[in-house]
Amino acid sequence: MDFKIRYNLWKAKDQLKPDAKFKADLWSKLDARLHVETNTSHSWFETRQFKLAAALAVTILVVGTAGTGAYAYTSPDVTTGTPLYPIKQQLEKVEEKVQITPEAKANFYLKQIKRREAEAVVIQKRAQKTDQVEIQIQKTEDQIKQAETNLEKIQSKNPGLRTKIKGVMEKGIENRKFKLQNRLDNLQSVQKRLEQTTSTINLN
Amino acid sequence: MPGKKDFEHFYSIHIDKVYRFVFFRVGANKELAEDLVSEIFMKALEHFDGYDPKISQSAWIMTIAKNHIINHWRDKKPMSGLPDDEDEAGDGFWLNLALAVSKKDAIRHEVYELLEKLDGNTREIVTFHYIFGYSYSEIAEMKGMTETAVKVAAHRAIKKLSGHI
Numbered sequence: 001m002d003f004k005i006r007y008n009l010w011k012a013k014d015q016l017k018p019d020a021k022f023k024a025d026l027w028s029k030l031d032a033r034l035h036v037e038t039n040t041s042h043s044w045f046e047t048r049q050f051k052l053a054a055a056l057a058v059t060i061l062v063v064g065t066a067g068t069g070a071y072a073y074t075s076p077d078v079t080t081g082t083p084l085y086p087i088k089q090q091l092e093k094v095e096e097k098v099q100i101t102p103e104a105k106a107n108f109y110l111k112q113i114k115r116r117e118a119e120a121v122v123i124q125k126r127a128q129k130t131d132q133v134e135i136q137i138q139k140t141e142d143q144i145k146q147a148e149t150n151l152e153k154i155q156s157k158n159p160g161l162r163t164k165i166k167g168v169m170e171k172g173i174e175n176r177k178f179k180l181q182n183r184l185d186n187l188q189s190v191q192k193r194l195e196q197t198t199s200t201i202n203l204n
Numbered sequence: 205m206p207g208k209k210d211f212e213h214f215y216s217i218h219i220d221k222v223y224r225f226v227f228f229r230v231g232a233n234k235e236l237a238e239d240l241v242s243e244i245f246m247k248a249l250e251h252f253d254g255y256d257p258k259i260s261q262s263a264w265i266m267t268i269a270k271n272h273i274i275n276h277w278r279d280k281k282p283m284s285g286l287p288d289d290e291d292e293a294g295d296g297f298w299l300n301l302a303l304a305v306s307k308k309d310a311i312r313h314e315v316y317e318l319l320e321k322l323d324g325n326t327r328e329i330v331t332f333h334y335i336f337g338y339s340y341s342e343i344a345e346m347k348g349m350t351e352t353a354v355k356v357a358a359h360r361a362i363k364k365l366s367g368h369i
Contacts, residue, residue: 009315010334012334013334016335026242030245030249
């Protein structure tokens with residue numbers, strides 16, 4: 001008997017269902033409303049995520065700028081010709097203007113000379129590498145000569161194989177020459193900067 | 205604005221229950237029930253952002269539905285024997301009215317006649333569970349009873365109705 005009453009209740013419930021069309025139509029209206037409100041009153045730039053992202057970006061910018069300035073100002077690795085050197089110069093100009101009394105100005109110039117000296121040491125260390133690179137170039141040239149001698153020996157035995165090996169070797173040698181030349185150019189520019197810095201120190 | 209998926213899920217779960225509830229409250233008037241249900245879900249959509257997850261979704265949408273029906277009758281100034289204030293009439297009045305109207309339908313006649321044999325509170329529990337489709341826990345929350353008490357009442361009601369067949 002329980003089953004019959006439960007079945008009848010279920011049947012009554014089933015008959016009271018809203019029409020599928022009504023449900024679909026109502027959902028369409030709600031969906032349209034959802035779209036309208038998402039695209040107008042809650043634009044993407046008003047969302048919490050955007051605000052957080054903007055705050056994060058500003059924080060990174062501020063910390064990054066301050067950090068870069070502090071590094072440029074204090075590090076002796078920032079020497080003439082490096083990208084951060086203009087920042088260092090500007091900060092020093094500001095610092096110079098802030099010093100009012102003659103004693104403070106004298107202290108500042110002393111500090112500036114110490115900084116230039118520290119930079120000169122760094123530049124000198126870099127310049128020492130020039131000699132090492134020149135030695136490496138010499139070694140490479142010797143290796144090339146040796147390789148050419150070897151090729152001549154192979155030529156008499158197997159001309160086809162020689163052409164193949166020659167192509168591969170020439171390519172490799174060219175690459176190495178190019179890289180070493182670049183490195184030498186860089187070091188020469190560093191040497192020039194060292195000379196400039198030394199003259200600046202002498203002037204001070 | 206709520207996520208589309210969240211609201212779609214909410215809609216699919218509650219549309220049938222809310223419709224049946226409203227259908228009973230408007231004297232089994234299908235057109236009126238559809239209009240009111242549309243308005244109720246529009247309201248729910250507007251306030252979905254402020255929905256407090258501490259209360260059940262059923263209780264939340266039911267509160268919106270009840271308030272909306274109250275406002276509807278207040279604005280309409282009922283013409284016939286309908287009460288001025290929905291709260292004063294209580295659930296029993298609306299249930300009886302819907303049962304009386306629905307009796308015209310031969311298929312439902314037997315069920316509604318049987319429901320009339322139950323006391324007001326039990327009839328509500330049986331109607332909410334078996335006809336509107338609410339779970340025992342949802343009914344318990346709405347009526348301020350324990351889930352076990354609701355289950356026991358429903359079970360006893362079915363036993364009683366079985367005895368009348």
